Amino acid sequence: xxxxxxxxxxxxxxxxxxxxxxxxxxxxxxxxxxxxxxxxxxxxxxxxxxxxxxxxxxxxxxxxxxxxxxxxxxxxxxxxxxxxxxxxxxxxxxxxxxxxxxxxxxxxxxxxxxxxxxxxxxxxxxxxxxxxxxxxxxxxxxxxxxxxxxxxxxxxxxxxxxxxxxxxxxxxxxxxxxxxxxxxxxxxxxxxxxxxxxxxxxxxxxxxxxxxxxxxxxxxxxxxxxxxxxxxxxxxxxxxxxxxxxxxxxxxxxxxxxxxxxxxxxxxxxxxxxxxxxxxxxxxxxxxxxxxxxxxxxxxxxxxxxxxxxxxxxxxxxxxxxxxxxxxxxxxxxxxxxxxxxxxxxxxxxxxxxxxxxxxxxxxxxxxxxxxxxxxxxxxxxxxxxxxxxxxxxxxxxxxxxxxxxxxxxxxxxxxxxxxxxxxxxxxxxxxxxxxxxxxxxxxxxxxxxxxxxxxxxxxxxxxxxxxxxxxxxxxxxxxxxxxxxxxxxxxxxxxxxxxxxxxxxxxxxxxxxxxxxxxxxxxxxxxxxxxxxxx
Numbered sequence: 001x002x003x004x005x006x007x008x009x010x011x012x013x014x015x016x017x018x019x020x021x022x023x024x025x026x027x028x029x030x031x032x033x034x035x036x037x038x039x040x041x042x043x044x045x046x047x048x049x050x051x052x053x054x055x056x057x058x059x060x061x062x063x064x065x066x067x068x069x070x071x072x073x074x075x076x077x078x079x080x081x082x083x084x085x086x087x088x089x090x091x092x093x094x095x096x097x098x099x100x101x102x103x104x105x106x107x108x109x110x111x112x113x114x115x116x117x118x119x120x121x122x123x124x125x126x127x128x129x130x131x132x133x134x135x136x137x138x139x140x141x142x143x144x145x146x147x148x149x150x151x152x153x154x155x156x157x158x159x160x161x162x163x164x165x166x167x168x169x170x171x172x173x174x175x176x177x178x179x180x181x182x183x184x185x186x187x188x189x190x191x192x193x194x195x196x197x198x199x200x201x202x203x204x205x206x207x208x209x210x211x212x213x214x215x216x217x218x219x220x221x222x223x224x225x226x227x228x229x230x231x232x233x234x235x236x237x238x239x240x241x242x243x244x245x246x247x248x249x250x251x252x253x254x255x256x257x258x259x260x261x262x263x264x265x266x267x268x269x270x271x272x273x274x275x276x277x278x279x280x281x282x283x284x285x286x287x288x289x290x291x292x293x294x295x296x297x298x299x300x301x302x303x304x305x306x307x308x309x310x311x312x313x314x315x316x317x318x319x320x321x322x323x324x325x326x327x328x329x330x331x332x333x334x335x336x337x338x339x340x341x342x343x344x345x346x347x348x349x350x351x352x353x354x355x356x357x358x359x360x361x362x363x364x365x366x367x368x369x370x371x372x373x374x375x376x377x378x379x380x381x382x383x384x385x386x387x388x389x390x391x392x393x394x395x396x397x398x399x400x401x402x403x404x405x406x407x408x409x410x411x412x413x414x415x416x417x418x419x420x421x422x423x424x425x426x427x428x429x430x431x432x433x434x435x436x437x438x439x440x441x442x443x444x445x446x447x448x449x450x451x452x453x454x455x456x457x458x459x460x461x462x463x464x465x466x467x468x469x470x471x472x473x474x475x476x477x478x479x480x481x482x483x484x485x486x487x488x489x490x491x492x493x494x495x496x497x498x499x500x501x502x503x504x505x506x507x508x509x510x511x512x513x514x515x516x517x518x519x520x521x522x523x524x525x526x527x528x529x530x531x532x533x534x535x536x
Contacts, residue, residue: 070417071206075242076230076408083251086405087281088288088398092295093233093364095161096169097356098469100368101209101414102139102146102523105229107164110155112235113213113225117184120215120223125185127217131156134199136210138416139229141201141524145316145467147173147359149196156213157182157191161233166360173315173359184215201524206238208416208522231414231422232404233364248276255406255447255503262443269446270395270437273402292394298363299352299375300382305360306351314357316468317535324351345485346478348376348384353477357470366404366413369420369462369469370427372477374400377431377484381438388438396438400430403450406503411511415462415523418514420473424480425457425510431484436492444496451503453487458506459513461521463528465535472529 070077095104110133117125133152135143143149150172154164157180172178172193179190209229215222226238250261250272261272277288306324314320324347331343353372356362362371374397381388381396404413407426412418432449441449457480465471491499520526 070208074207074228074230075236075240076234083248083253084276084402084405084409085245085248085280086401086408087245087277088295088401089281089291090234091232091364091366091401091404091408092397093161094295094298094361095233095364095368096147096151096164096166097359097362097368097371098473099146099148099415100233100364100366100371101229101231101416102143102148103151103359103368104161104233104364105209105231105235106135106139106148106211107151107155107159107161108233108235109211109227109229109237110152110213111158111160112155112237113227114156114158114182116225117215117223120185122185124222125187127222128184128187128189128215129218130189130195130216131182131191132195132197132214132216134197134212134214136199136203136212137201137205137208138523139209139211140198141526142464142467143198145464145525146469149193149198150359152196152211153180153191153193156195162361164361166358169359207236209414231412231417232366232408233368234408234413245280246282247279249279250276253406253409255450255507258402258406259443259447268395268399268437268440269402269433269443270398273398277398289394292397293390295363296378296382296390296393296397298361299365299378300384302355302360302362302371303348303351303375303379303384306353306355307347309351309354309358314354314468314470315359316470317466318468318470320357320470320474322350322354324348324354342482344385345376345380345481348379349373349478349481350474352376353474357468357474365400365430366408366426367415367423369415369473370423370477370480372474373424373427373431373480373484374434376477376481377434381435392438392440393434396434396436399437399446400434403430403433403503407454407507407510410504410507412514417522418510419517419521419523420460420462420476421454421457421510422514423462424476425454425460427477428457428480428483428487429454431481432487432491435484435488439492441492442496445491447503448494448496448499449484449488449491451487451499451501451506452490453483454503454510455501455506456483456487458509459517461517461528462523463521463530464523464525465530465533467525467530471533 139148150169176193179192182189182191207228207230212226214224228236230236252258307328311322328347331340331347334340334343349372352375356368356371362368365374381393412422415423429450432453433446436446436449
């Protein structure tokens with residue numbers, strides 16, 4: 001067989017891996033994709049025929065175990081078996097940095113527990129003497145650097161992520177022994193950071209980000225619930241039942257299916273997403289647009305705040321200096337137009353990421369650790385650069401959401417599960433789709449731009465120095481934003497049909513890489529830069 005014949009024969013392999021409708025009943029989608037990708041790669045290397053490949057693929061019919069460290073009972077895993085059902089208001093969440101999974105998620109969890117406690121019977125609340133929160137897995141390993149204990153305490157005090165004053169969290173940092181009141185029925189409790197317990201970092205947990213909340217009465221536990229921060233600020237709990245939703249108008253679980261809807265109905269990616277948002281959420285188009293505009297405004301304000309902030313030292317042992325404003329000033333003075341553009345985009349991303357590192361309010365897009373990428377592109381496409389109409393940028397935000405939805409659906413958004421490829425990589429892919437859609441490119445260019453950007457983040461580890469979302473996280477947002485633009489430029493200048501690797505295949509590769517990545521590179525600060533940088 002010639003090399004050309006072998007290339008042609010291998011094409012069905014990629015099609016099989018990306019065509020999720022071929023997955024046998026009762027087989028977990030994510031595990032099937034991972035195993036298929038391995039078999040496909042081995043088949044190409046060995047020069048086997050498509051028939052030989054199909055026989056190997058058939059061996060994946062038996063239901064395999066779920067990915068190590070993630071329970072198959074979690075809804076985030078179960079959702080990978082149907083159509084995408086995520087909505088904008090679930091995906092783009094406002095809350096305090098520096099991490100969607102380690103700050104916003106835990107704060108949403110403890111706030112949920114607080115609300116549950118307020119609804120308990122009066123006779124039960126009369127026995128209350130205290131509350132405790134236990135952090136496990138990655139939350140325990142790197143929670144100190146993320147300020148997880150402050151976020152968790154704030155939530156249990158009745159503070160919501162989207163409306164909390166970041167200065168309240170700063171106060172906890174400067175006064176770690178201070179006690180704060182919380183009223184539960186007839187009782188007023190005094191809680192402090194000592195009530196947030198960093199428990200076992202290693203163990204057999206349903207998710208790497210597991211935590212338990214307890215309501216105490218003397219030495220007895222009156223009420224307890226186990227929770228999971230599953231990435232991107234999404235949370236679940238033991239016995240979780242997802243809310244009832246409508247059915248999507250254009251059901252899809254892969255980019256291929258999304259594009260088929262777009263092609264058949266003469267729609268853009270943004271229009272497919274909008275139609276599904278209306279059908280699934282039950283909201284009107286005007287309501288969805290209003291929410292999108294609210295998120296876009298928040299993103300613009302985040303970049304502006306970061307640029308306006310004076311150069312200072314970020315909290316923590318790294319003693320890292322901020323530099324967004326300085327990079328911006330120097331970029332504006334650059335005599336070379338191309339370099340100026342790269343410098344400005346980088347400065348905007350640094351500004352958003354530095355706001356995240358300060359613990360100020362950010363938007364998960366898809367996570368807190370990657371919260372500098374999309375705001376930078378939104379700002380540079382709007383008032384900070386090209387001044388595109390709001391409707392164009394809003395359409396870009398919808399297309400970006402589709403990319404995030406698919407990565408969440410078929411892989412992961414959590415650094416604790418998939419490394420930084422799941423955070424910065426997905427953010428960069430979302431950014432490339434945003435730019436392409438905002439400039440009215442067809443669906444194939446949108447998909448290709450996202451694929452290109454994601455492909456070149458595969459294998460990126462999550463190795464925060466000292467557990468803080470600073471090094472390498474802040475600069476990674478700048479590189480992610482620039483890679484978004486690079487992905488868009490390549491996709492918009494190539495012949496779309498000539499791209500050999502499609503988006504679905506790259507997402508499958510990310511899921512496989514996440515499964516095989518050593519746990520010390522998954523937000524545990526046990527490998528890479530985290531153990532290579534010496535702090536003095």
